[in-house]
Amino acid sequence: MSSNPGLLYVVCGPSGVGKTSLVRALVERRPALSLSVSYTTRAPRAGEQDGVAYHFVTAGRFAAMQAAGEFLEHAQVFDHHYGTSAPAVAQALQGGRSVVLEIDWQGARQARARLPGCVTVMVLPPSVAVLRERLGGRGDDPALIERRMRDALAELGHWPEFDYVVVNDRFESALDDLCAITRAAELARERQRTWVATQLPELSPG
Ligand code: 5GP
Numbered sequence: 233m234s235s236n237p238g239l240l241y242v243v244c245g246p247s248g249v250g251k252t253s254l255v256r257a258l259v260e261r262r263p264a265l266s267l268s269v270s271y272t273t274r275a276p277r278a279g280e281q282d283g284v285a286y287h288f289v290t291a292g293r294f295a296a297m298q299a300a301g302e303f304l305e306h307a308q309v310f311d312h313h314y315g316t317s318a319p320a321v322a323q324a325l326q327g328g329r330s331v332v333l334e335i336d337w338q339g340a341r342q343a344r345a346r347l348p349g350c351v352t353v354m355v356l357p358p359s360v361a362v363l364r365e366r367l368g369g370r371g372d373d374p375a376l377i378e379r380r381m382r383d384a385l386a387e388l389g390h391w392p393e394f395d396y397v398v399v400n401d402r403f404e405s406a407l408d409d410l411c412a413i414t415r416a417a418e419l420a421r422e423r424q425r426t427w428v429a430t431q432l433p434e435l436s437p438g
Contacts, residue, residue: 236423238330240321240347241265241414242340245355246384248367250400254355255334257403258410265330265414268321271297274312287317305335305342310383314339330414337390344393351417353410354394358401360385 245251259267272286273294282288289297294313298306304322306315316333324331333343343350357363363384368377391397396413400406417423429436 235426236328238325238328239414239417240325240343240350241330241332241417242343242350242352243332243334243355243410244337244340244353244387244390244394245400246363246387248363248380248384249355249357249388250366250403250406251334251355253403254398254400254406254410255332257407258414259332261407261411262414265332266324268316268324268331268333270314270316270333270335271303272312272314274314286314304346305333305339307336307338307342309336309338316343330418337387337393340390341393351396351413352394353396353398353413354388354391355406356388356391356397356399358399362401 243251243255255267259265269283270286271289271294273289273291274286276282276285276288280286280288291313294306294315297303298313298315302318303315304318306313308314314335316335316339321331321333333339335343340352344352357366360381364377364381367380367384368374398406398409398413
């Protein structure tokens with residue numbers, strides 16, 4: 233056990249890049265991490281449970297939470313509002329639990345400004361052709377697919393702001409990469425100081 237606070241991981245990437253499946257698999261493989269459940273004003277999609285996929289709230293409730301400073305970050309993405317609960321994240325981190333946020337680039341910017349120690353990751357597709365295939369695989373209207381492509385490329389354009397860049401070509405290897413990033417962050421020298429001081433006091437400057 234260490235007395236370090238938890239780490240905050242921010243994972244971004246447009247729809248079609250596979251980030252939702254990746255972060256779900258990440259928290260399954262690494263039970264020390266938990267996935268933050270965001271608040272949103274959008275309606276639940278089929279199969280989405282309140283409190284699991286999101287906390288689904290009215291625009292009024294969202295605005296009240298925003299006015300009360302309850303969001304660590306929040307953004308309008310397309311036509312809806314999304315936000316991360318600041319108290320929920322703070323409580324987990326203070327309790328030594330690490331938290332993963334799956335949010336958009338605007339939220340990542342705010343999280344970085346508020347918590348500069350957070351670790352940010354952008355998930356990229358292996359190519360534009362693969363992204364188009366993943367976004368258009370549902371027999372949708374070509375204009376809609378082009379609109380999704382434009383939105384996706386706009387999000388991906390923010391990749392230079394991120395600490396790490398993971399390419400989701402083969403799912404398992406992208407997952408290994410995400411796990412490696414989180415493990416490396418835990419092993420950073422500053423986080424090992426407490427362990428060294430208590431377990432190997434001979435190494436502490438005297
Ligand atoms: P969807 O409505 O398809 O679930 O999500 C749409 C977009 O909103 C995705 O890019 C997702 O990452 C982003 N998003 C989900 N939750 C949050 C959040 O709490 N904050 C921010 N800034 N973006 C979010």
